[in-house]
Amino acid sequence: MPGQQHTPVSVQTDAGVMTITIQRPEARNALNAEVLTHIADAVDAANADATVRAVILTGGEDNFSAGADIDMLSGHTAASYVVSENRHAFDRIRAARVPVIAAVAGYCLGGGCEIALACDVVIASDTAVFGQPEIRLGIIPGAGGTQLWTDRAGPGAQAMAALTGAPVDAYTARRIKLVDRVVPSGCAVSAAQSLAAQLAAQAPLALRATKAAMRARWGMTLDAALGHEVAVMANLLASGDANEGITAFLEKRAPEFRGA
Known part of the structure; x- marks a missing residue:
């Protein structure tokens, strides 16, 4: 429509799945302040919405993101970079409380790769x-x-990526466990949608609790993370969803989770 303003990020929610799509094809979906803010705001909204059970983050079937706009880094001092909203947006994205699936095609470089991983x-x-x-x-x-390459693929892959800047293709990324699945061209988003639908059918409290337990390892020792896992499990056992899930299993029927 005439006068309609283009947004660099679209956000759609359907059947418990929020899909966040970067839309800067002319720049190979490069990240700028507006893109990062839109993504981070959408993740914050997903965190606050109990009906959202999974998030898909994608750039479509051409490019995920070729990285950050270089001019976003120019002019920063050491102090200003540390407190910048652009840098803080990455923290907000990593703070997603619901499972997030990256559907990646084409370039996934620099800051784009950091978001995907x-x-x-x-x-x-x-x-x-x-x-x-x-x-x-x-x-x-x-x-x-x-850090994120090491978590997925080990320190060797991390060193090669960070010290040489050399890229890896999809099949190499799968072989070194950087990615979880490789699908044919044009199928990344649909494959993510299929997985997201499976996640959305799970108990919502358990979905968020599982992610919280897994991510606790990022900031804790193994022993502390294991203790956190026990505490999360104990709280879940007191929920209506857990009672429904166990009862439904014993009664040989499909559970009806209510997120409470």
Whole structure:
């Protein structure tokens, strides 16, 4: 329609699944302040909405994101970068309380790669290319990229990515466990939708609690994280969903979870 304002990120919610799509095809979905704010705001909304049970984060079937707009980094001092809203947006994205599935095609580089690897599951099209090219600009991955590769693929893969800036293709990424599944070109989003529908059918309290228990390991020792897991499980056992799930299993019927 004439006068309709284009938004660089679309957000749609259907049947308990929120889909966040980066829409800057002219820039290969490069991240700028507006894109990061829209994504972070959508994640905050998902956290606050008990009806949202899973999130898909994608750039469509051409490119996930070729990285951050370089001019977003220019002019920063050491102090201003640390407190910048752009950097803080990555923290907000990682703070998603619901399971997040990255549906990746084409370029997934720099900050785009850091966002994808912060998701719980990464589904990649066979066109996907992953990399952290920051060293070629005289900087480092500054939004999780020096840590997230190690969590998924180990320190060797992390070193190669961060120290050389060399990208890896989808099948190499799957072989080193950087991604969880590779699908044919044009199928990344539909594969993510299928998985998200499966997640949305689970007990919502248990979904969020499972993610909280898994992510606790990021900031705790193993013993502390195991203790946290026990506490989360104990609280869940007092919920109506847990009672319904156990009762339904014993009665050989499908459970009807209510998120309480």
